[in-house]
Amino acid sequence: MSIASKLAELGVTLPDAPAPAANYVPYVRTGDILYVSGQVSSGPGGFITGKLGDDMDVAAGAAAAKQCAISLLAQVKAACGGDIDRLVRVVKLTGFVNSTANFTEQPKVINGASDFLVEALGDAGRHARSAVSAAALPLGVAVEIEGIFQIK
Template identity: 45%
Template structure:
């Protein structure tokens, strides 16, 4: 078991198979020392966590959805690096999208679910800059979607 898998297990997760794209795009692209991960949904065991945060879901449930997105980003990183997580230098940036109504303002607290998981799994290499915005809808009714930029060796 790798350190990444052990850290995920501490949070109650196993490293899932990376999700297949839902449309006409690739799940990741490597460009020199950067790895761009397409937006990942809060999917677990084939089920997507759906709903609008602030109306259908609490902020805490939204943060759990963001955490699931982070788990799926880690699965894509694993696929891109053939599970050699030692090649990950830094989580550079997260782009977080929260499905919510126009009056919702707690986007940062929701995306913290992903940020905190990256900090737990990758320690100082998990620190990153990020964007957290609200949107009226996401693919398949997902509550959250997160994309990532990763620096690799």
Template identity: 55%
Template sequence: MAEVIEARLKELGITLPIAAAPAANYLPYVITGNLLFISGQLPNENGKVAVTGLVGRDVDVATATRAAELCAINILAQAKAALGGDLGRVKQVVKLSSFIASAPDFVEQHVVTNGASNLIANVLGEAGKHARAAVGMAALPLNASVEIEAIIEITA
């Protein structure tokens, strides 16, 4: 299965970055039993936050959707690191929780979150289909426009 996932990544033109180290006193992921919890991932690209500002004021929906895709790429990078390089151990993405830094009148958080949901499903197939939440926030760390965390069921 890992080969299929790697082929999908290549087909989609995605190169997973090296998983980012935590920026404070937390773990980038925790495995307990058969669950992998991945800490919130920002839309980092080339070592920095690529999309900043409030969606609906500073950032349009298309750019915010790309930010959500970057968060999903970083989730996959963390999962790969947590699983010793073997994304084939992903049994099911259980849930994504998406936080969107939003202008007060912005109500399309779900549309932005589709960027992450679609990318995860395209890479992992059926195992990538998940429950989710898409929540508007007043602000996020480092002025990021999007932050997404994940819960993933894994095999031993």
């Protein structure tokens, strides 16, 4: 099954790739490796803001991380000229969680992205990963995730 078909089966429509918010490019390709800049948590209603361990629980954080993964795939699709099926595999994610100093469940939050990518891509969605805390993130968002992908 194609990636596009699997996303449709999951009820996921990739949005237009978000434009950079500062002086950087959304992605850089070198050979068959694509580096995608950090994608902040946002959905149809705008930015998903909050601080884990304060005003946001793990389930809401994981949902925000899933939205980051959807934005990452939107950037991959843009980098592939609109053909998401050129994605070979997810290589690595680095997830940043806006959290309090005593919050220690960053991996459970970033699982929202990881679980979605495996559900959507199967084994090609399995990846290396880091999940770290941040005292604050741009615009007060709950999660930001950057990714490295292999494309053809």
